[in-house]
Amino acid sequence: MEFKVTPIRNGTVIDHINCGQALNVLRILKINEYNVESTVSVLMHVPSKKMGWKDVVKVEDRELDRNTVDKIALIAPKATIDIIRDFSVAEKSNVMLSERVVGLVRCGNPNCITNKNEPVSPEFDVDNHDPPILRCIYCDRILDNITENLI
Ligand SMILES: Nc1ncnc2c1ncn2[C@@H]1O[C@H](COP(=O)(O)OP(=O)(O)OP(=O)(O)O)[C@@H](O)[C@H]1O
Ligand SMILES: [Mg+2]
Ligand SMILES: [Zn+2]
Incomplete structure (x- = not known):
């Protein structure tokens, strides 16, 4: 596996974000210059087999609540949420909007x-x-x- 950024031990990778939406995902996560307390990696315009180009956001020491995941689905409907535990993917899910x-x-x-x-x-x-x-x-x-x- 090739890493463009430092691997995280525990946290969440939001993968397959529509290209251009990474900063809006940070807004949804309420991460900004004043309150960031753990490592956050933002990758924009990364080549993707599934979708041509994508953005990716990786947040150390954080798991996302339901409301947050549902908001991400509204701007990045193809996003996958990967929970990282002890450096590997422990859980993988797709964002899903209810009716x-x-x-x-x-x-x-x-x-x-x-x-x-x-x-x-x-x-x-x-x-x-x-x-x-x-x-x-x-x-x-x-x-x-x-x-x-x-x-
Ligand atoms: N320890 C880690 N730190 C940071 N990012 C990680 C870590 N482990 C995996 N990732 C990232 O999490 C995402 C999912 O990892 P996985 O190994 O499942 O990739 P994949 O096989 O490409 O999955 P998919 O089919 O969902 O694209 C990738 O973007 C990968 O770079
Ligand atoms: Mg992949
Ligand atoms: Zn109305």
Whole structure:
């Protein structure tokens, strides 16, 4: 196996990220210059047999919760989540969106009930998984820019 970056002992590799989405994955992980506490490797524009080009993010000493994985599915529907334990891949899974996306993204329609200070969580039907197409169950509008509306 060839390594372009230092192998991690324990942590998570988010592989097969759509090219160009690595920095948005870091946003979802809430990793920034002020709070990074473990080694994070970001590979952009890596050749991939499966998808031509891809991005990869590797985070030491962290496993991802369900909400975080579901948000990644919204911007990188082909992503695989590899849990690394003691330097090897212990678990591998594909991100998967359920039929309904609840509380992960805001509706883009300012007049939607979910943007009116009512106690209503934004909720979307998943019309398509890859690329993800979300339709608000309240105002029926398709969400144009998922990345900009992530909660
Ligand atoms: N200890 C480690 N530290 C950092 N990255 C690792 C480590 N072990 C594996 N990886 C990375 O995790 C990903 C999955 O590893 P694996 O060996 O399953 O690759 P693969 O056979 O190409 O899998 P896939 O079919 O999912 O592409 C690869 O991107 C690999 O570089
Ligand atoms: Mg591979
Ligand atoms: Zn709406």
